[in-house]
Amino acid sequence: MVIFNNMWTLLAFTVSTTVLLLTHSCTAAKSELIVTTIKQDPYTMAKGSQLEGYCMDLLSELAKKLGFKYKVHLVKDGAYGRMDDSGSWNGMIGEVVRGEADIAVAPLTLTAAREKAVGMTKPYMQTGISILLRRDIVSQDSGFFDFLSPFSGETWFGILIAYILTAVCICIVARLSPSEWSQPENEHNNFTLLHSLWYTAGALSLQGAGPHPKSPSGRVVSCTWWLFAVVLLACYFSSLSSNQSSDSSHLMIKGFEDLANQDFIEYGTLTGSSTLAFFKNSNNPSYRRIYEHMERRKSLVSSMDEGVQRAREGNFAFIGESVSLDLAVARYCELVRAHEVIGMRGYSIVTPLGSPLLKNLSVAILQLSEAGELAYLRSKWWASSCMAHSAKASSLRAHGMKGIFLVLAVGLGIGVLLALLELTSKSRSSAQEQKKSCCSVLTQELSQRLRTNNTKRDQETSDKSKA
Numbered sequence: 001m002v003i004f005n006n007m008w009t010l011l012a013f014t015v016s017t018t019v020l021l022l023t024h025s026c027t028a029a030k031s032e033l034i035v036t037t038i039k040q041d042p043y044t045m046a047k048g049s050q051l052e053g054y055c056m057d058l059l060s061e062l063a064k065k066l067g068f069k070y071k072v073h074l075v076k077d078g079a080y081g082r083m084d085d086s087g088s089w090n091g092m093i094g095e096v097v098r099g100e101a102d103i104a105v106a107p108l109t110l111t112a113a114r115e116k117a118v119g120m121t122k123p124y125m126q127t128g129i130s131i132l133l134r135r136d137i138v139s140q141d142s143g144f145f146d147f148l149s150p151f152s153g154e155t156w157f158g159i160l161i162a163y164i165l166t167a168v169c170i171c172i173v174a175r176l177s178p179s180e181w182s183q184p185e186n187e188h189n190n191f192t193l194l195h196s197l198w199y200t201a202g203a204l205s206l207q208g209a210g211p212h213p214k215s216p217s218g219r220v221v222s223c224t225w226w227l228f229a230v231v232l233l234a235c236y237f238s239s240l241s242s243n244q245s246s247d248s249s250h251l252m253i254k255g256f257e258d259l260a261n262q263d264f265i266e267y268g269t270l271t272g273s274s275t276l277a278f279f280k281n282s283n284n285p286s287y288r289r290i291y292e293h294m295e296r297r298k299s300l301v302s303s304m305d306e307g308v309q310r311a312r313e314g315n316f317a318f319i320g321e322s323v324s325l326d327l328a329v330a331r332y333c334e335l336v337r338a339h340e341v342i343g344m345r346g347y348s349i350v351t352p353l354g355s356p357l358l359k360n361l362s363v364a365i366l367q368l369s370e371a372g373e374l375a376y377l378r379s380k381w382w383a384s385s386c387m388a389h390s391a392k393a394s395s396l397r398a399h400g401m402k403g404i405f406l407v408l409a410v411g412l413g414i415g416v417l418l419a420l421l422e423l424t425s426k427s428r429s430s431a432q433e434q435k436k437s438c439c440s441v442l443t444q445e446l447s448q449r450l451r452t453n454n455t456k457r458d459q460e461t462s463d464k465s466k467a
Contacts, residue, residue: 123346224411
């Protein structure tokens with residue numbers, strides 16, 4: 001009996017060893033995995049004879065964690081994976097089902113139909129369905145401060161600085177010019193700083209705020225500011241009118257409800273994609289109308305690049321994965337993505353049903369996510385090459401109006417220079433009459449004109465104290 005038990009133990013050990021050897025030999029034979037993928041920016045792109053992109057970097061990180069080698073090829077029919085009426089799958093899903101590839105690494109959406117045919121890992125990226133269209137055919141929400149839109153922020157800041165400098169120049173010229181203020185000791189100067197600010201503001205509204213300057217230097221400054229104000233107002237009202245007329249022909253498309261209720265913009269999605277299946281199987285009336293419209297108008301596109309290109313050409317809204325649309329917005333400044341995102345789902349890696357790789361790949365994806373590697377890859381391949389639109393494209397910037405700012409600066413400079421020349425001429429005449437040096441008389445005039453308010457105030461204070 002003991003000999004019989006020992007024989008059974010030996011037989012079981014032999015069978016177990018044989019199974020382990022066979023498993024090891026099968027694993028060794030499969031040490032190089034066949035990976036299928038599809039060309040799509042920025043997931044997989046050609047770089048010479050090699051492939052690069054988000055999916056290639058993700059595959060490399062997974063290979064390091066799980067210790068496998070791989071060989072990548074592009075899917076033969078250029079499709080993601082769709083089941084036909086006979087139950088057969090095409091694209092990358094079909095290659096995995098038929099055993100032509102061990103795994104598929106691509107932006108493959110996790111769906112119930114695919115989950116029945118193949119194994120799908122934990123999602124490595126979350127996405128949804130949104131709308132991509134040109135920025136200039138969609139009107140934005142109107143705000144309380146849309147009246148500031150004709151000029152950019154830097155232009156408004158430049159106008160404020162020009163306004164203050166002009167008022168200060170008018171005040172200084174009115175004090176320096178003898179034609180404006182001949183007797184500082186006895187006369188009151190009308191152009192105080194507050195009146196100069198009021199006078200300059202009145203010119204901006206095309207309303208006179210007297211009294212007006214009498215000296216040539218003051219008139220030069222005033223005329224230059226008037227010219228600046230006329231050109232500024234002409235540009236403002238022209239740009240404001242242009243914005244309003246263009247906005248009247250734009251559509252307010254915030255989401256799919258707005259898209260379904262208009263006929264001005266054509267729209268479509270990718271042929272055979274999960275996005276198309278979402279609209280086809282939806283019970284939402286708006287989504288059903290969108291699907292029927294696309295089928296009726298035959299507005300489907302064969303590739304992501306074709307959809308983006310048609311959106312760039314105008315009068316076409318491309319419906320696709322929000323992650324892919326964000327990439328197009330980052331690369332093409334004229335495009336914008338709608339705020340609404342529906343049908344949230346994830347991108348997964350595909351394996352055959354029952355594959356031991358499925359669990360290991362899912363765990364590795366979670367580890368990469370927790371370590372921040374997936375976020376790093378997202379920021380690496382979705383980096384924007386387009387400057388942020390902080391203002392409308394039609395807003396006039398300061399460098400676009402530099403000519404009129406330059407004319408104003410020259411006019412202010414000439415006005416101040418003329419005022420100094422007038423004062424110098426008077427000082428020279430007074431110096432000859434008083435037989436003093438011109439410099440001393442000029443210095444006295446400048447001191448008296450620039451400090452006359454303080455002198456008068458001191459004199460009035462002393463008179464009151466004596467009384």
